[in-house]
Each structure stands twice: as structure tokens, then as C-alpha cells.
Amino acid sequence: MSADLMVKAENVHKHFGRLEVLKGIDLEVAPGEVMCVIGPSGSGKSTFLRCINHLEKLTAGKLWVDGELVGYRQKGDKLYELRDDEVARKRREIGMVFQRFNLFPHMCVIDNIIEAPTQVKGVPKGQARERARELLDQVGLADKERAYPRELSGGQQQRVAIARALAMDPKLMLFDEPTSALDPELVGDVLEVMRNLATAGMTMIVVTHEMGFAREVGDSLVFMDGGVIVEHGAPKDVIANPQHERTQSFLSKVL
Amino acid sequence: MTTESTDLERRETPEAIVAVPVRHPWRWVAAAVLLVLAAMFVHGLVTNPAWQWDAVWKNFFSKEVLDGLLITIELTVLAMVIGVVLGIIVAVMRLSPNPILAGVAWLYAWFFRGTPVLVQIVFWSYLARLYQYLSLGIPFGPEFVYFDTNSLIPIFLGAVLGLGLNEAAYMSEIVRAGILSVDEGQTEAAEALGMKRGKILRRIVLPQAMRVIIPPTGNETISMLKTTSLVTVIAVSDLFTVTGQIASSNLQQVPMLVLASIWYLIFTSVLSIGQYYIEKRYSRGSLRTSRGNPFANLFGFGRAR
Numbered sequence: 001m002s003a004d005l006m007v008k009a010e011n012v013h014k015h016f017g018r019l020e021v022l023k024g025i026d027l028e029v030a031p032g033e034v035m036c037v038i039g040p041s042g043s044g045k046s047t048f049l050r051c052i053n054h055l056e057k058l059t060a061g062k063l064w065v066d067g068e069l070v071g072y073r074q075k076g077d078k079l080y081e082l083r084d085d086e087v088a089r090k091r092r093e094i095g096m097v098f099q100r101f102n103l104f105p106h107m108c109v110i111d112n113i114i115e116a117p118t119q120v121k122g123v124p125k126g127q128a129r130e131r132a133r134e135l136l137d138q139v140g141l142a143d144k145e146r147a148y149p150r151e152l153s154g155g156q157q158q159r160v161a162i163a164r165a166l167a168m169d170p171k172l173m174l175f176d177e178p179t180s181a182l183d184p185e186l187v188g189d190v191l192e193v194m195r196n197l198a199t200a201g202m203t204m205i206v207v208t209h210e211m212g213f214a215r216e217v218g219d220s221l222v223f224m225d226g227g228v229i230v231e232h233g234a235p236k237d238v239i240a241n242p243q244h245e246r247t248q249s250f251l252s253k254v255l
Numbered sequence: 256m257t258t259e260s261t262d263l264e265r266r267e268t269p270e271a272i273v274a275v276p277v278r279h280p281w282r283w284v285a286a287a288v289l290l291v292l293a294a295m296f297v298h299g300l301v302t303n304p305a306w307q308w309d310a311v312w313k314n315f316f317s318k319e320v321l322d323g324l325l326i327t328i329e330l331t332v333l334a335m336v337i338g339v340v341l342g343i344i345v346a347v348m349r350l351s352p353n354p355i356l357a358g359v360a361w362l363y364a365w366f367f368r369g370t371p372v373l374v375q376i377v378f379w380s381y382l383a384r385l386y387q388y389l390s391l392g393i394p395f396g397p398e399f400v401y402f403d404t405n406s407l408i409p410i411f412l413g414a415v416l417g418l419g420l421n422e423a424a425y426m427s428e429i430v431r432a433g434i435l436s437v438d439e440g441q442t443e444a445a446e447a448l449g450m451k452r453g454k455i456l457r458r459i460v461l462p463q464a465m466r467v468i469i470p471p472t473g474n475e476t477i478s479m480l481k482t483t484s485l486v487t488v489i490a491v492s493d494l495f496t497v498t499g500q501i502a503s504s505n506l507q508q509v510p511m512l513v514l515a516s517i518w519y520l521i522f523t524s525v526l527s528i529g530q531y532y533i534e535k536r537y538s539r540g541s542l543r544t545s546r547g548n549p550f551a552n553l554f555g556f557g558r559a560r
């Protein structure tokens with residue numbers, strides 16, 4: 001089922017103890033689609049993104065990535081939890097970029113990038129380095145392979161983080177506010193890299209407040225509030241002509 | 256958004272600032288006073304015959320002393336190896352999501368930190384008497400193999416176990432603090448890349464925790480070097496036991512204590528220097544690097560970069 005979709009969410013719920021953060025998310029992302037997600041703080045955007053690669057466990061509902069159930073195996077009508085190594089295996093196919101970069105500070109740039117391919121996939125070091133250099137070139141940091149993360153600007157660190165995620169050849173990329181920790185003049189470089197990635201056909205889910213990016217690069221735009229999807233449509237329509245009052249008031253604040 | 260740099264006039268760099276530095280006369284006074292006191296102390300040490308320096312130097316490199324020194328170093332190294340390895344295991348167990356592992360680790364630290372190390376050393380050396388033989392088999396069931404514990408745990412091993420198991424309890428707390436000091440985002444990023452728990456711990460978390468773990472581990476090692484002298488109560492012939500034996504035969508107690516102290520000082524100094532270099536290695540990629548070798552600073556050779 002749903003094998004032709006990259007991500008499919010069906011009535012996804014997530015509780016933290018008593019706190020209900022996701023209250024029934026239904027969503028479909030096609031291969032090659034760039035979906036941008038906006039919404040006020042605390043609306044559950046990060047939580048939903050983290051559910052997709054099973055950094056958080058769903059409380060109820062179902063979630064598929066590329067036709068496979070996330071976190072569970074279904075036999076008949078029973079669900080079996082996946083073992084740690086099976087979860088890890090699935091995560092290799094999903095790249096994630098964090099708001100605070102989370103580069104490994106004790107490794108230089110190129111070691112950050114080859115860490116997962118060599119340690120997880122067993123790619124030979126030489127080959128992994130070659131690929132890493134290609135990726136660094138792609139994100140405009142070919143001259144920084146020996147630098148340590150703290151020697152780079154925020155924008156450069158985030159581009160390395162993108163290269164690190166791409167080194168695993170993911171079929172889906174998740175971005176959680178990739179530019180919100182950056183100084184305004186550094187945002188452009190990162191968005192440029194993401195734009196190129198989108199043009200190259202990568203499937204992306206991007207939580208962002210960059211409305212320009214959402215409008216120009218996004219294929220669809222989702223507005224979340226209070227753990228539900230309030231509005232979902234083509235970016236131009238949602239931005240120019242929001243149907244719900246909550247969307248209107250949110251957009252009036254960010255535009 | 257390019258700025259038109261051609262419009263900005265280039266300004267000449269002014270001359271470098273030359274100013275009279277602030278004077279610190281009291282520093283000089285304090286230094287002078289301390290210097291005089293130190294000179295008096297050294298003078299007393301050298302000229303007072305009660306110190307019997309010739310007895311110190313006569314025995315300083317004697318075979319018994321050097322053998323004892325070797326035992327002391329062996330005890331320190333083995334106990335620290337047990338302490339660090341077991342300490343990491345206990346710390347990791349303590350942080351495990353499995354409540355049984357975490358509970359066992361907690362109990363371990365509770366027991367070994369709650370009883371005196373001297374008692375533990377004596378306990379392990381008496382183990383041979385407590386259990387005439389150690390048996391491998393099903394508890395309360397048939398036994399398959401018998402060991403004579405008197406040969407299995409000779410007294411030296413008892414000392415190593417006593418010191419090492421105790422140290423592991425303290426090291427586990429140090430390692431745990433180190434692991435907890437690493438930002439959670441690191442684990443998350445590694446998880447998102449598809450790395451497994453063990454690998455994340457070994458390759459991402461522990462190397463970063465090292466920065467926090469190493470300084471106190473250096474202190475533990477230095478402390479262990481001196482704590483080994485407790486094995487004198489079970490008659491392991493370490494440096495302290497040996498010098499005591501020499502003293503009781505030649506009745507030169509003070510010089511023998513001085514001799515032992517000098518050797519302990521030499522090795523604690525060597526350890527401090529080693530600690531500095533290891534700390535420097537593990538501070539790669541961090542902003543807070545350590546501020547120069549204290550020995551080098553004191554004696555004015557070498558500069559912190």
C-alpha cells in the first residue's frame with residue numbers, strides 16, 4: 001500500500017505523558033516533492049519530523065516511508081516493534097538537518113562527512129572521502145575539509161551538516177528550521193544549497209519560516225497549529241489566500 | 256546587497272600603542288618574603304644532621320627500593336586499568352534504559368564507595384580463607400570445577416582487586432558525569448545517520464566526554480599511586496613496605512620516610528606532566544584549551560600556544 005508515496009501519515013498521534021502534541025496528522029508526500037511546514041512555536045512541527053525517522057515513537061496512528069511502516073513490522077493485523085539495528089537501518093535512508101547543526105566537534109569537516117558511510121555502511125575510506133569532496137564542492141566548501149566545526153561560521157556548519165546527511169545517499173531529507181539559528185546574511189547560502197537539492201529532485205520536508213523559500217521552492221505548504229494540520233495546499237494559494245482565520249493571523253505575523 | 260567599497264576611504268593604521276604597564280609592587284614583596292622562607296627551609300633541610308641525607312642517598316637506588324618501586328607502579332597501573340575499564344562499563348550500565356542493569360550499577364557504586372578501601376584490600380587478601388575453594392557450577396546444585404583460591408588469588412592479586420574494584424566505583428561516577436556533559440543533539444545526529452547505540456557511544460559520545468573525564472582521572476591516578484601504600488597492611492612489598500622494612504633494620508626511620516616521599520613525588524610529577532599532554536590531545540576541536548603546562552610555566556621553559 002502507498003508504495004508510490006515517499007511519506008504517508010495516517011491519523012498520527014503523539015503524547016508526552018499527559019501532553020498531547022500531535023492530534024491526528026494525515027499527510028502524503030510524493031517522491032520528488034518539496035513540502036514546507038510552517039506554524040507557531042509548540043505546534044508540533046519538530047515532533048512530527050522526528051516521528052518520521054523514529055527519533056520519537058508514535059502513540060497512535062500509522063506512518064509509512066517509501067511504503068514501509070516506520071518503527072514496526074506488520075504481520076497479519078499485529079504490529080511488532082523493530083529491533084534497534086532495524087530502526088538504525090531504516091534511518092540511513094532518511095537524512096536529517098537540525099536547527100543547531102549538531103556537527104561532531106571532535107572531528108574535522110571531512111571526518112564528519114565520512115563517519116556514517118564508513119562506520120554504518122562499510123564504505124572504504126578512500127571512496128567515502130572522494131564522495132565527501134564532491135559533496136563539499138556541491139555545498140561550496142571545497143576548501144574547508146580539514147577545518148574543525150568551531151572554526152566555521154554557522155552557515156558553513158549548516159552546509160557541512162547537509163553534506164553529512166547527503167553522504168548517506170538518503171531518499172528523503174528532513175530539515176528542522178535549518179536557517180533559524182543563522183545570522184540573516186548567512187541564510188542565503190544555506191537556502192541556495194537546499195534549492196539546488198530540490199532542483200535535483202530530492203524529496204524534502206522543510207520546517208521553516210522562510211516564506212520566500214516556501215513560495216519559490218516548495219511544491220506544497222502545510223500550516224500546523226495545536227498538533228493538527230490546519231491548512232495544506234499549493235504555497236502560492238495558502239500564502240495569498242489562506243482559508244482559515246488561524247492561518248491568516250499567523251501569516252500576517254511572519255510575512 | 257554589495258557594499259561599495261570604493262566609496263569607503265582607506266584609513267591609515269595609527270601607530271601601535273606604547274604605554275607604561277601597571278606596576279605590582281606587592282607581588283614583588285610577597286615573592287621576596289616567600290623566597291626568604293624557602294631559603295631558610297632548604298638551609299635547615301641540608302644542614303640539620305637529623306635528616307641523615309647520606310642514609311637517604313645510600314638506599315635511594317638500592318635493589319630493595321627499586322623492586323618496591325616497581326611493585327608500586329605495577330599496582331597503580333593495574334588498579335587504574337581495572338578502575339577505568341570497569342568504571343566505563345558501570346557508567347554505561349548506569350545510563351542504560353534497562354532498569355536491572357542500571358540498578359546493579361547503582362548498587363556497585365553504592366557498595367564500593369560506601370566501604371573503606373583499606374577494608375576492601377584486607378577483605379580480598381583474606382578471600383582465600385573465607386572461601387576454601389571457589390566453585391564453578393549451578394548455585395546450590397552440582398559443582399563442575401574447583402579452584403583452590405589460595406593459588407588463584409595470591410596476595411598481590413588481592414591488592415590489585417581491592418584497589419581496582421574500589422577505583423571503578425569512583426571512575427564510574429567520573430565517566431557518567433562526562434557522558435552526561437555531551438550535548439544530546441550529538442546522539443540525535445548520530446542516530447539520525449543510522450548509527451547504533453554502541454557505536455554512538457564509542458565514536459561520538461565518549462571521545463567528547465574525555466575532555467571532562469581526563470582531568471579527574473589524572474587526579475585519581477596520582478591519588479592511586481599514593482593509596483597503594485595501604486597494601487603494606489597485607490605485606491605486599493611495595494615501596495612503602497620496603498622502606499619500612501629497611502628502617503626497622505637500620506633504625507633510620509625519618510630518612511627512609513623521606514626517601515619514599517621523594518620517589519612518590521617524582522612519580523606524581525611525571526604523571527602530572529603526562530596528564531597535561533593527554534588533556535591537550537583530547538581538547539581538539541574545543542575552544543577551552545588548557546592554559547599551558549604548569550611546570551613549563553613555573554620554570555619558564557616552553558610557551559603555551
Ligand SMILES: Nc1ncnc2c1ncn2[C@@H]1O[C@H](COP(=O)(O)OP(=O)(O)OP(=O)(O)O)[C@@H](O)[C@H]1O
Pocket residue numbers: 016019021039040041042043044045046047048
Ligand atoms: N521530549 C519531550 N518531552 C516532553 N514534551 C515535549 C518533548 N518534546 C517536545 N515536547 C513538547 O511538545 C510540544 C511541541 O514541540 P515541538 O518541538 O514539536 O514544537 P515546534 O512546532 O517544533 O516548535 P518550535 O517552532 O518552537 O520549534 C511543545 O509543547 C514541547 O514542549
Ligand SMILES: [Mg+2]
Pocket residue numbers: 045046047176177
Ligand atoms: Mg521545532
